[in-house]
Amino acid sequence: MAFAAFGSSTAPVEQAPRRRSGIALILLAPGLAYLALFFLTPLISLVITSVQAPVEFGDVGQFQNAFKIENYFAVVQDYWPQFLRSFGYALVATFFALIISYPLAYFIGVTARPWPLAQAILLTLVIAPFFISFLLRTFAWKQLMAEDTPFVQGLKALSILAPDANLVGTPFAVIFGLTYNFIPFMTLPIYVTLERLDTRYLEAGNDLYAGPLSTFLRVTLPLSLPGIVSGTLLTFIPAAGDYINASSSFLGSASTSMIGNVIEANFIDLLDYPVAAALSVLLMGIILLIVGLYVRRVGTEDLL
Amino acid sequence: MKFSPGKLVLPLFSALALAFLLIPIVYTFIFSFNDSVKSNIVWVGFTLDNWTNVCQAQGVCEAFGTSIVVGIAATVIATVLGTLLAIALARYRFRGRSAISLMLFLPMATPEVVLGAGLAAQFLSASVPKGLGTIIIAHALFCLSFVVVTVKARVSSLDPALEEAGRDLYGSPTQVFLRVTLPLLLPGITAAALLSFALSFDDFIITRFNNGPVETFPVYVFTAAARGLPAEANVIASAVFIFALVLVIVGQTSSAARRKRLAKLG
Numbered sequence: 001m002a003f004a005a006f007g008s009s010t011a012p013v014e015q016a017p018r019r020r021s022g023i024a025l026i027l028l029a030p031g032l033a034y035l036a037l038f039f040l041t042p043l044i045s046l047v048i049t050s051v052q053a054p055v056e057f058g059d060v061g062q063f064q065n066a067f068k069i070e071n072y073f074a075v076v077q078d079y080w081p082q083f084l085r086s087f088g089y090a091l092v093a094t095f096f097a098l099i100i101s102y103p104l105a106y107f108i109g110v111t112a113r114p115w116p117l118a119q120a121i122l123l124t125l126v127i128a129p130f131f132i133s134f135l136l137r138t139f140a141w142k143q144l145m146a147e148d149t150p151f152v153q154g155l156k157a158l159s160i161l162a163p164d165a166n167l168v169g170t171p172f173a174v175i176f177g178l179t180y181n182f183i184p185f186m187t188l189p190i191y192v193t194l195e196r197l198d199t200r201y202l203e204a205g206n207d208l209y210a211g212p213l214s215t216f217l218r219v220t221l222p223l224s225l226p227g228i229v230s231g232t233l234l235t236f237i238p239a240a241g242d243y244i245n246a247s248s249s250f251l252g253s254a255s256t257s258m259i260g261n262v263i264e265a266n267f268i269d270l271l272d273y274p275v276a277a278a279l280s281v282l283l284m285g286i287i288l289l290i291v292g293l294y295v296r297r298v299g300t301e302d303l304l
Numbered sequence: 305m306k307f308s309p310g311k312l313v314l315p316l317f318s319a320l321a322l323a324f325l326l327i328p329i330v331y332t333f334i335f336s337f338n339d340s341v342k343s344n345i346v347w348v349g350f351t352l353d354n355w356t357n358v359c360q361a362q363g364v365c366e367a368f369g370t371s372i373v374v375g376i377a378a379t380v381i382a383t384v385l386g387t388l389l390a391i392a393l394a395r396y397r398f399r400g401r402s403a404i405s406l407m408l409f410l411p412m413a414t415p416e417v418v419l420g421a422g423l424a425a426q427f428l429s430a431s432v433p434k435g436l437g438t439i440i441i442a443h444a445l446f447c448l449s450f451v452v453v454t455v456k457a458r459v460s461s462l463d464p465a466l467e468e469a470g471r472d473l474y475g476s477p478t479q480v481f482l483r484v485t486l487p488l489l490l491p492g493i494t495a496a497a498l499l500s501f502a503l504s505f506d507d508f509i510i511t512r513f514n515n516g517p518v519e520t521f522p523v524y525v526f527t528a529a530a531r532g533l534p535a536e537a538n539v540i541a542s543a544v545f546i547f548a549l550v551l552v553i554v555g556q557t558s559s560a561a562r563r564k565r566l567a568k569l570g
Contacts, residue, residue, distance in 0.1 A: 024396035031389035031448065032404065038445045039411055042422030049425045100321050107318040120556050124549070125322050131548035132329050134506050135525040136541045139533060140328035143345055183325060241415025244508065249530045260417040267421055267513060277425055280418045291413060
């Protein structure tokens with residue numbers, strides 16, 4: 001599945017590399033043309049749009065090519081809180097998703113290994129949220145978080161929530177939604193690496209008088225690192241760009257708006273294309289930078 | 305084995321985590337039976353009307369139909385282009401191979417909002433009117449990389465001896481491809497196609513930037529969410545959920561049965 005995306009899954013069989021690159025070219029041409037036309041060119045358009053200036057005496061939404069680098073300074077000045085919120089919320093949500101997903105993945109991949117049927121059922125339950133609309137799932141949480149539902153009363157009874165507090169529209173609700181929505185993306189890649197974990201290594205750790213904790217920290221955790229890297233990337237990247245959870249029709253409010261909400265509002269409602277484009281370019285640049293540093297730091301092999 | 309309460313922590317935690325994952329699904333399903341008039345927030349009473357007259361809510365069925373059409377079109381484009389790319393990348397060595405791999409990885413690492421805004425900016429500057437076509441183009445784009453990854457894994461794990469055997473039996477390259485390679489790749493291609501359809505069907509963020517006046521099911525939900533979502537939307541989502549679940553169960557049982565048969569033969 002796609003979740004093998006970041007940690008190559010199947011062991012490649014040795015294959016004699018063939019050199020008839022004529023055929024390769026024919027196979028590659030249509031797909032590459034598609035990517036050039038609908039991925040690379042749009043990115044270039046985005047960069048060009050990001051430095052456009054309004055047409056003088058023009059209508060709303062009319063811009064001309066310019067070289068207005070100041071657009072970038074302006075958007076950082078105007079929207080730095082949303083940038084901070086995006087990366088902050090995404091980071092916290094990634095952390096909680098990892099905390100919830102790792103034990104779950106361990107249970108399915110290692111503990112449940114002697115029972116393949118149970119494993120299959122548990123995995124199906126993990127991917128079950130994918131079968132129901134992302135928007136409806138989030139909307140369901142909004143309803144459950146409305147005042148006086150058993151869910152909110154439970155939180156209040158456990159004094160996790162103040163008696164007069166409102167949940168929807170708070171950072172808590174947005175981070176909650178992000179965490180919820182990306183748990184399967186975190187669980188699956190970790191499961192894939194743990195499923196292939198050779199439990200004899202754990203016995204070896206035990207034989208060498210390592211306690212359960214040190215066996216976990218020095219054997220299990222390092223061996224499952226590729227899955228953790230994939231899972232955190234598959235959660236962090238979409239979470240940082242998400243604008244559904246933080247949208248005020250769902251779990252957010254004006255005070256929780258993330259960078260995706262600002263891009264959407266500027267592009268679709270305000271028709272301020274240069275602002276939306278400059279924000280998009282910055283978002284993409286920062287994410288690539290973070291991903292690059294992170295992957296280098298944890299030192300995982302090639303990603304595709 | 306000795307019983308210790310510590311052994312219960314992990315199963316209990318996992319059960320809670322799974323319950324957490326399933327809460328909104330159960331909620332959506334239950335509220336598909338709600339006898340609500342306008343907005344489906346408070347439980348009024350049980351009814352089957354929403355299920356028997358799904359299309360009575362304005363626009364729901366049209367949006368659902370649009371999503372199916374878009375899903376099929378995007379899946380066909382992405383699966384064909386992606387399978388060709390995957391075969392080339394797994395089988396041939398050529399210059400620029402790593403650059404191409406990077407270019408295929410990048411769309412997966414790009415936030416959807418950036419992909420959506422980029423395409424929209426491109427359609428704007430080329431004065432392409434937004435509609436069904438632009439939605440399909442956008443969906444096929446983000447499905448493409450996932451198809452390549454899924455099919456490539458299958459190509460790489462293919463035993464080259466099988467194709468050699470085909471050639472030894474005087475199969476022409478076309479015959480070997482059609483009668484040996486393609487059938488062996490089929491499970492990977494099918495998985496990629498199903499994944500593409502699922503991704504396309506559920507996409508909202510990229511669609512929002514490129515749909516123009518056309519409403520897909522997620523766009524419908526988003527627009528309706530602001531003024532109150534009709535229970536019919538829950539019906540459609542629940543029906544899709546049940547259908548997908550059945551599909552997965554059938555797929556898993558049939559592949560388990562196949563494995564059993566192979567084990568018997570071996």
